[in-house]
Amino acid sequence: ERAREILETVKERDETRLGVEAMELLDAYGIETPQGEIVDDPSDALSVAEEIDGNVVMKIVSPDILHKSDIGGVKVGVSNEDVYDAYEDLITRAKNYQPDANILGVQVQEMVNLDDGVETIVGMNRDPQFGPLMMFGLGGIFVEILEDTTFRVAPVAESEAETMTKEIDAAPMLRGARGADPVDIGGITETIQRLSQLVTDFPAILELDINPLVALPDGVQAVDVRLTVD
Ligand code: ADP
Ligand code: MG
16 A cells, blocks of 8 residues: 555656655565665755764665766765765766756665675566566676576566576575575565565556665665656
8 A cells, every 4th residue: 555655656746767766665565675765955864874874875866867876876885974075966966967857865875785795686577478577687787788687477476486596697696606605595586576566566667677686695685776657
């Protein structure tokens, strides 16, 4: 029901493309996201950063800027002292990129420890022939270059979701390559299934990507999301 409300609010705004402002949708389906909030002034950004342990990540939030790192719109490891400067810089970069961009604010987010984790992608695209196609693969900002992905028609059963995690070339990384701890494969398969449920419940979602879904030894964290609705 929460998910329905979120999507209706979106519809009223007349936007068809959404970014991290839609993160609550994942929450509503039990997909874990890092602690964080979207704010629209620097002092609120600082308050949120102060509530979060350690340094934070700050990201521009704009439906017109869906590939945030491409414009320098993601700042990782920001200390409390640097929050104000980072905030102003993100807004400046967004305006330089597109002067009339609709800027909703800045997301201040807990850091996820990428050293212990693997960046994966879980997504969905509606195929005219097969319907909703779930995708899983190696994630991060190089996903288009690496093209290490696998697909299944939704809804995806648990065993199928697990098979997807074994099919990609990078599968050994998930299972603990070079002495690293294996990541929470169960958390990945659960996320694939929950997302598959979400897109089955809401045909208005035309495509959706969680990228990255950071897979850690003790769980998974959806760090970024992007979707298109009709
Ligand atoms: P975009 O895909 O729009 O460029 P992301 O939110 O995915 O923006 O951020 C880009 C990259 O920055 C991620 O792939 C990840 O490597 C890093 N990053 C983003 N958020 C976090 C976070 N909370 N903790 C650690 N690294 C992060
Ligand atoms: Mg991303």
